[in-house]
Amino acid sequence: MGHKARTDSNFNLNDLPGTGGRMDILCRCVNSALFLSHDLRRDVVIYLVLLGEPGSSKIVKFDGESVRYLNPDERSSGSLIKKALEKSAGSYWKQSTLGVWIRTGGLEDILRELMDGAENKRMFYLSEDGIDIREIDKKPLLDDVVFVLGDHLGMTPEEESVIKDAGSKIINIGPVSLHADHCIILVNNELDRNIKRDA
């Protein structure tokens, strides 16, 4: 979630935090979600919910299986987000560059899309007052699983209601509160330890 993240392409890659409404946070989240050493996580998709100026919220999707032109630095993901925001977005997905997609919509829309018809799919919301990720039942992790994370502003009570109503469990990643991109690293590591890749 990028509560202040710019919803048009009118930001400067030389100043992602300022002109982009802390777009740097979302750029680092893309890196954390998708990069392995000398490879990408082909089985991960990350959705960025942009809620900042000038309004009309947008969702940008990076699909690890098909994404191209993505390097690990913030400017690289920032530039792909900017290209996505240059498209005139509608309520259905449009591809802006290979593996990067955009649509209009907010948290509720994307959670509905992700959870509809997926009976076995589990959703986890990362929050300080959750259960330690190391202590949760690991079986659901073998299936597709959704993790929801806030940004530096956390979630509003309204957003927390939406997340709870969508059937999420609350988990945390340890005793210290961390940035969203750091939490994603810890979630991916827990998944790595519980899933056989290439099996």
Next chain:
Amino acid sequence: MGHKARTDSNFNLNDLPGTGGRMDILCRCVNSALFLSHDLRRDVVIYLVLLGEPGSSKIVKFDGESVRYLNPDERSSGSLIKKALEKSAGSYWKQSTLGVWIRTGGLEDILRELMDGAENKRMFYLSEDGIDIREIDKKPLLDDVVFVLGDHLGMTPEEESVIKDAGSKIINIGPVSLHADHCIILVNNELDRNIKRDA
């Protein structure tokens, strides 16, 4: 370790990967080492060993207790590294901005400085063939502890000899090979789980 990282200030903050010799990797390592949500890790120090063009290796130190003007984005740490490299470095530490220091030297110099006279200090080298960090004896983590990490090029056999001779244990952070900055997140999380902060 930044095997290609520029050793003078002649790089462009708009192109840290290219002109900086993958300086973006080191910038992300600074972020991973030092940032908590809305705070800094005051008890962490990170040393960047720069080995790239135009030569004469340098070490840049960020001290979590005293560092100022540091924001989480790559450009922010990149700009402080650049300022450090503008100083004429000698074989002793010089402060360039608050909490950021520079000296000439390489891996052997900094390991000697860190390990000299510290009998109880433990050093860990992160490598795929190490013991899982979750399995190691946690007692040494209560004392000061040093972690050594490579970059996208790994370590040379000569560097591995230096690290081994300095008395390191080899550990890894899980079943999948990750970027250095991602490994630092996992190491910090393991420390968070085994040390009482503010106790």
